Amino acid sequence: MKKCVDCGTEIGMLTSAGPEGRHCKRCNAARLRSGPTAAAAPAPRLTDAEIERVLLTTEVSSDLAITERLEIVTAECAFGMHIFKDLFAEVRDIVGGRSAAVQKTMRESRRVVLFELKREARLIGADAVVGVDLDYVELSAMKSMVLLVASGTAVRLDRS
Numbered sequence: 001m002k003k004c005v006d007c008g009t010e011i012g013m014l015t016s017a018g019p020e021g022r023h024c025k026r027c028n029a030a031r032l033r034s035g036p037t038a039a040a041a042p043a044p045r046l047t048d049a050e051i052e053r054v055l056l057t058t059e060v061s062s063d064l065a066i067t068e069r070l071e072i073v074t075a076e077c078a079f080g081m082h083i084f085k086d087l088f089a090e091v092r093d094i095v096g097g098r099s100a101a102v103q104k105t106m107r108e109s110r111r112v113v114l115f116e117l118k119r120e121a122r123l124i125g126a127d128a129v130v131g132v133d134l135d136y137v138e139l140s141a142m143k144s145m146v147l148l149v150a151s152g153t154a155v156r157l158d159r160s
Helices: 027-032 048-052 083-093 101-121
Strands: 064-078 128-138 144-155
Touching: 048 144, 064 101, 064 128, 083 144, 101 144
Parallel strands: none
Antiparallel strands: 064 144, 128 144
């Protein structure tokens, strides 16, 4: 697996950015904001508690006191359905019913992608992400890989 040339984080096809895909998204954003020296700065360490404090909403709430809209943030999670999940899902598709294995995989991927969205927002100093949208995309013709993309607008809230 490739590594970001600035911080050494492992990057893949969906997580690389910048010229020739040589940077992680965080280092590429820093590089674009402040030039080549900013990308060399180490990324701040965030605790799970700091990440979990980020609020996610599907719409802009009238009682949220937004002081600044920072940028659109996204998170992605590609997940596969191994052969047995696929077989049972196909049978359920024919005879009817729900596939607990597929639902469990999708639920776990949703948790992962929402946590990653909060992390991305926290890295840029956001208190909340508004207008959160989840999109599922089939990556393979055999329905064995699915990409879940979460996106929203990172904002800062009035803390007074």
